[in-house]
Each structure stands twice: as structure tokens, then as C-alpha cells.
Amino acid sequence: MADDGGGIIKGKIVDADQNPVRGASIGLLETPYATYSDAGGNFEIKGLATGKYVIRVTFVGFKPYDEALQVNSEKVTFVKISLQKEAESLSEVTVVSGINRFNKKETDNVARLPLRNIENPQVYSVIPKEIIAEQVLVDYNSIFKNIPGAAVPVVYNQGRSAMLSRGFTTANFIRNSISGFVYTNIDPANLEVLQAIKGPSGTLFNSGQISFGGLFNRVTKKPLENNKTEIAFTGGSYNLNRLTFDVNRPLTNDKQVLFRINGAVHTEKSFQDQGFSRNIMLAPSFIYKLNDRLDFLLDIEASMYNATSPIRFAPSVTATSVKNIRDLGMDYKRSFLTNSLDYNTQQVNFFGQINYALSGNWKLQTNITRTFSTTKGYVTQLIGVNDSMLRQRAQKENFPYNGVELQQNLIGDFEIGTLRNRIVVGIDYYNQRSDRNTPTVTLPAINFKKPGTAYANFNADKVDSAAARVVPETYATNVSNYSAYVSNVLNITSRFNVMLSLRLDHVDNKGRYDVATAVSTDAFNQAALSPKLGIVYEMIKDKLSLFGNYMNGFDYNAGSDSAGNPFKPQQANQWEIGFKTDLFHHRLTGTISYYDIAVKNILRLAPGGVFNIQDGMQISRGFEAEIIANPVDGLNLITGYTYNDSKLTNAAAHVDGLRPAASGPMHLANFWISYRIVSGKAKGLGAGLGGNYGSASYQTNTHKFKFEIPAYTVFDATAFYDFVKCRVGLKLDNLTNEQYWSFRLAPQMPRRLSANLVFRF
Structure with missing residues (x-):
């Protein structure tokens, strides 16, 4: 029986070899309920009313998994989920590092390819919206205090700004990996992550909008499937x-x-x-x-x-x-x-x-x-x-x-x-x-x-x-x-x-x-x-x-x-x-x-x-x-x-x-x-x-x-x-x-x- 707090979903996340997956993101679509799997791959979501729910599991390197569940407020619902390896784009993984809330390194924006951070020869930093929310950052330039080497922002007369990267003044002209050239203030409300890509990157980006020290790429929020x-x-x-x-x-x-x-x-x-x-x-x-x-x-x-x-x-x-x-x-x-x-x-x-x-x-x-x-x-x-x-x-x-x-x-x-x-x-x-x-x-x-x-x-x-x-x-x-x-x-x-x-x-x-x-x-x-x-x-x-x-x-x-x-x-x-x-x-x-x-x-x-x-x-x-x-x-x-x-x-x-x-x-x-x-x-x-x-x-x-x-x-x-x-x-x-x-x-x-x-x- 569930406790007096409502229905419970308990489960275990494993890979194809039945090894537990730690740090997977588990959420119920169209609800605010979310959690992560522990070292044994186990998770628990409490306090649910009777009804139908769709559970979604995501983890870097695996395909997202959805399953419909019927939950009774007086019972415990058990589920075992086996994740399958994914060779597709990493940018679609919304939560990539489970318990480590600030680690959102996995992205295909840097190399324009599905290339994990550990196998990418370029250095980059990623500041996710979780840090922005926790630090109550109300302006775009304050986000840069979390990027190594960015220094105090230079704010120009039109509200536009620039920071340092490897000793070079670097403007904010890249948005969603291509031109975001605006000579105005940038509001952070639409920001999913801010990426600082280090070093001269003229091979994959427009050199006229970056510096020899690198570039800052602001990735905006995209529509999701849930309300x-x-x-x-x-x-x-x-x-x-x-x-x-x-x-x-x-x-x-x-x-x-x-x-x-x-x-x-x-x-x-x-x-x-x-x-x-x-x-x-x-x-x-x-x-x-x-x-x-x-x-x-x-x-x-x-x-x-x-x-x-x-x-x-x-x-x-x-x-x-x-x-x-x-x-x-x-x-x-x-x-x-x-x-x-x-x-x-x-x-x-x-x-x-x-x-x-x-x-x-x-x-x-x-x-x-x-x-x-x-x-x-x-x-x-x-x-x-x-x-x-x-x-x-x-x-x-x-x-x-x-x-x-x-x-x-x-x-x-x-x-x-x-x-x-x-x-x-x-x-x-x-x-x-x-x-x-x-x-x-x-x-x-x-x-x-x-x-x-x-x-x-x-x-x-x-x-x-x-x-x-x-x-x-x-x-x-x-x-x-x-x-x-x-x-x-x-x-x-x-x-x-x-x-x-x-x-x-x-x-x-x-x-x-x-x-x-x-x-x-x-x-x-x-x-x-x-x-x-x-x-x-x-x-x-x-x-x-x-x-x-x-x-x-x-x-x-x-x-x-x-x-x-x-x-x-x-x-x-x-x-x-x-x-x-x-x-x-x-x-x-x-x-x-x-x-x-x-x-x-x-x-x-x-x-x-x-x-x-x-x-x-x-x-x-x-x-x-x-x-x-x-x-x-x-x-x-x-x-x-x-x-x-x-x-x-x-x-x-x-x-x-x-x-x-x-x-x-x-x-x-x-x-x-x-x-x-x-x-x-x-x-x-x-x-x-x-x-x-x-x-x-x-x-x-x-x-x-x-x-x-x-x-x-x-x-x-x-x-x-x-x-x-x-x-x-x-x-x-x-x-x-x-x-x-x-x-x-x-x-x-x-x-x-x-x-x-x-x-x-």
C-alpha cells in the first residue's frame, strides 16, 4: 500500500546488459514531478493522484524512453526500464548528467556533430539555466562570472557587451551556433545554456563574429512535448x-x-x-x-x-x-x-x-x-x-x-x-x-x-x-x-x-x-x-x-x-x-x-x-x-x-x-x-x-x-x-x-x- 501521501511509482533503470544506470533523469510528462536514479539505478516518485501518467527517462548516450502507467493513489506501481544506446544528436538530451545538476557538457553545437565532451579535442564551458536560476541572475552579463577566464563584462553604450577569452576581447554575436548579431542588450529569459567555446574557431564559425580567443554561443529555449x-x-x-x-x-x-x-x-x-x-x-x-x-x-x-x-x-x-x-x-x-x-x-x-x-x-x-x-x-x-x-x-x-x-x-x-x-x-x-x-x-x-x-x-x-x-x-x-x-x-x-x-x-x-x-x-x-x-x-x-x-x-x-x-x-x-x-x-x-x-x-x-x-x-x-x-x-x-x-x-x-x-x-x-x-x-x-x-x-x-x-x-x-x-x-x-x-x-x-x-x- 502507498502511504497517506498518495500513489508511488518505484522503479529501476538498467542498460541493455542489465547494469544499473545511475543519474538518469526521470519525469512524468505534463507534471512537475521529476527525480534521478541512484547508484543502483533505483528511483521513486511519491504523492501521485490516481490517473494515467507517461513516464519519460533520459540519459546521455541512450535513447529517450516513454511508457504509459496507470497509478492508484493507494498503491505502489513498480516498473523496470531498459535503456538502449543512442548514436544520434546529443543536443536533444535535456538532462545529461543526472545528479550533477550543473554538468551539461554534452552538446553537438561545439563540433556540429554528436561528439561527447570526453572525445572532443576542443575546450569549452557550458552554463545551464539551472545555474542561472539558482544564482538569481537577472541580467545576461552576470552569467559570465561562471565561465573561467571571462573577467568583468565590458558593457558598451548600446547595451551590448563583450568578455575575455584567452586574452582576447570576445563579443556576443553567436546565437544557436550561427549569427545572432545584435548591437543591443540581451535578456537571459530565453536562454537554455550559454556555451563558451575556447580558442580560434574559424573553421566552423563565421570569423567576423568571433575572436581569436573563441566565442560565446547562446542557445535558446525550444518547445517541449509537455504542458x-x-x-x-x-x-x-x-x-x-x-x-x-x-x-x-x-x-x-x-x-x-x-x-x-x-x-x-x-x-x-x-x-x-x-x-x-x-x-x-x-x-x-x-x-x-x-x-x-x-x-x-x-x-x-x-x-x-x-x-x-x-x-x-x-x-x-x-x-x-x-x-x-x-x-x-x-x-x-x-x-x-x-x-x-x-x-x-x-x-x-x-x-x-x-x-x-x-x-x-x-x-x-x-x-x-x-x-x-x-x-x-x-x-x-x-x-x-x-x-x-x-x-x-x-x-x-x-x-x-x-x-x-x-x-x-x-x-x-x-x-x-x-x-x-x-x-x-x-x-x-x-x-x-x-x-x-x-x-x-x-x-x-x-x-x-x-x-x-x-x-x-x-x-x-x-x-x-x-x-x-x-x-x-x-x-x-x-x-x-x-x-x-x-x-x-x-x-x-x-x-x-x-x-x-x-x-x-x-x-x-x-x-x-x-x-x-x-x-x-x-x-x-x-x-x-x-x-x-x-x-x-x-x-x-x-x-x-x-x-x-x-x-x-x-x-x-x-x-x-x-x-x-x-x-x-x-x-x-x-x-x-x-x-x-x-x-x-x-x-x-x-x-x-x-x-x-x-x-x-x-x-x-x-x-x-x-x-x-x-x-x-x-x-x-x-x-x-x-x-x-x-x-x-x-x-x-x-x-x-x-x-x-x-x-x-x-x-x-x-x-x-x-x-x-x-x-x-x-x-x-x-x-x-x-x-x-x-x-x-x-x-x-x-x-x-x-x-x-x-x-x-x-x-x-x-x-x-x-x-x-x-x-x-x-x-x-x-x-x-x-x-x-x-x-x-x-x-x-x-x-x-x-x-x-x-x-x-x-x-x-x-x-x-x-x-x-x-x-x-
């Missing part, structure tokens, strides 16, 4: 109010048509004396499964964002005797602008995908994306004059971007003799156009330590009056990329595989078209080849692998040398070696590696300063480590450390031999540890603590002038009670109220308390 609704509200310090919702519905009884919509409304005041942000985002998505072989996906993301610019301060390189932002004496909570200097952005991002199974081993995949983003309003900057004076600068911006990308992939998994091949062959077309109309206004200098009444002069009326007398910068751009690529993973043995990849890329850049003069400048056509080699040997099958890779990336250079010869593309070549682990039934996964990146063909001014020459180089070497652990049930840990040594060689005299300022801190570390009670009356009660450290870095680093950004250590904490149908959470960011700055010398959020309430039904 689901989640509504959440977060309120906190500085007038933070945030409402999000996630509604999923099958639109037909046979579940051939699925619909999901995510959305957010967000308002927040700056912690400074002026400044605000307001955001509305909607993200509907549809899946139409025409039959067992053909399905269509349409994913839309649209938002409107109204905000004031974050501080961007540039110290004087000639008249500043202070060499550290902390010592300069600028008031941390003064913005030096007024709320009338705001801007509005809009973005609409369409993503379409068609999947057609040619056979059990071959698939055609078509990806289509169209992006639009625009900024209209005032963006601001502070220009240092000396140790006590600055000038306020504003651009009255009207700046739309339009982009389109078409991509066709053929993905196969086949054998030649005894050798397994997993291959992707693709072609890609990308076009981006922009138009700009921007007058720039600089106001008279003020004393930033004692500004007096002049402080309020930086307002829309003053800027409009001055802008009316300025000739605006007005131009258009048009860039097209044509690419073809192939990547093959050859299993020489079950433990030893080799990846060989190559991309041919051609860019047609129409240059900068000046509307006033009808003249284009800096137009060029260039081509580049990007190879990739990866080797993996599983020293212990499925548990420990030794890997090495050679990877290439490129970036195009406009212009020509003194003889009129067009410049070659910059080329980045990376060599890397390391280990990956997946131990104790996925309770401990880790990556440790050493990399060496050499970027050649960098432009620099020739002696005399008339022409550019192309013989500069940047070296970026480093060490990375990441651990995701679940030592005991309920206890989860993620931690990372990176060391990066970057240097310019054969560069201009004033920076030759120095670390580029944009490379950020040499040492970065992060951790998050949390514990939740997993059984008993207090089940779901938990707490978490995390921290981030960055060593001192530079905003400017030359032989003549250095301006330092001090080291920082920031701690966050959370407490929560996670029920089946609701969640209550408290979050305290920046426990010690640390003062710290981004690369653009923007002060970061001080201590902030937030409360979060989530309803699920």
Missing part, C-alpha cells in the same frame, strides 16, 4: 523589478506542433545618482514535426530597451599623474550625466531550422537567420583632461544593423571498414549592412571632484543645441562572407579519434560609403583557409582522455601597403594539450589544458607614421582548469582558474614587448558551491556561495603611460526553498561591497539584495 508554465518575479535594491514567464504547449493532440513563449519585463535604476534601464522581451518558438524524418523550427526573439549609457572613462595619457583608477578620486556613485540623455534600442532576431533525416545515419540541416537591431538616442563618454578635470561627450546616434545568414549542413555517421566517421559538410552565406548618422558633441571641461552646478549641464537640451551646429558622421557598410567547410572525426579505435577540419572563406567588403561625398573607402576582397586538427586518446574509456589540437582563426585587414599591395588577413594559430575527465558516474568532470596562440599579420605604423606595415604579432599563452563536481547528493560545485600571458612582439615602439591592455587580468578565478536538501520534510531547502577574483590589469599599457585597474575579489550568496510547484530565493550580490571596475573604467554593482519568487504549474 508547462513558469512565472517568476524578482525584486531588489535600486528599484529592481523583473517579471519573466515561460509557457509551453503542444498545439495538437499528436504533439506534432509545439509552441513555447518566453518573455521578460525588466526595470532597474542605476546604483549611481543618475541612470536607468527598462526592457521588454518576447521570444516565441514553434516546432512542426511533419513526420518521423522532417521537422521545422522557427524561433523569434524581439525586444525593446531604453537606458542611459554606462560610464566609459578614458584618462588623459599626457596630463594625468595618477596611474590607478582607485587613486584618481572619482566619486564611485556619480554618473556625470542626466537621465534625459537616454537611448532606445530595438532588435528582432529570426532563427529557422529544417532537419531532414535522409537515413538513420545521414541528416540534412538548414539554418536561416535574419537579424535587425538599431540604436536611436544619446550615447555618452567621459574624457579625462588631467587629475581633476574631465569633458563630457555625447553622440546623438541613429544606427541600424541588418544581417542574414544561410547555412546548409550535411551530417553523417558511417563506417569505412572498421573505422567510424562522423562528418559535417557545409556551405554558408552571411551578409551584414549598417547605416550611421551620428553628430558628436563635447562639452567644456568640469572639475569631477567638485563639479558644482556645471554637473547638470550634461543634458539633452544642451546636447541638441550643440549637435545642431555639428556635421554628423553619415555612412553605410555592406559586407558579405561566402564559406565552405568540412570536418570529420575518424575513430581509429574505440579510444582513439582524430578530427580533421578545413574552411574556405571569402569576404566581399564594400567599404565605408560616405553618404555626403558618395565615395567608398577601404573596400576589399580577401580569402582565407582555416585548418583544424584534433587528437583524442581515451586513457580510460569514457572517463579520462588526453587531447591535443591545432586550431586556426582569421580576421580581415582593410587597406594596402606602401606599394599598393592589399594586406593579408590576420591569422591566429593555436596549439593546445590537456586532459578531460568524467568520473564517478558523471559526479566529477574536469578539463585542464595549456594553450599557445600566435597571431601574425598584425598591422602597425611604419617608422615615420605614414604607412602601415604587416609584420606585427601577438602571443597569448596560458593555462585553464575547470571542475564541475557533485561529491554527495545535493552538493554541487563549479570552479575555474585561468592564467594568461599575452605579449605584443615586433609591434609599434610604444607597445612592443608589452601585454595588450585589452587582454585583461593575467589571473582569473571563479567558484560556486551550493547545497540543497534532497529528502525529508525540508527537501528543496538550500544555500549557495560563490566568488570571483581578478588580478590587476591595465586600461592603458604603453612604455610612456600606464593606467591600472586594481585587482578585485567579489563574493555572492543565496538561500532558497525549491518546492515542486514554486521556489523562493534570496540573493546577496557583492557581499563585501567591493569597489571594482571594468576595462572601460565603469564602476560595477555594489552590494545588492534581491528576492525571487517562482510559480510552476
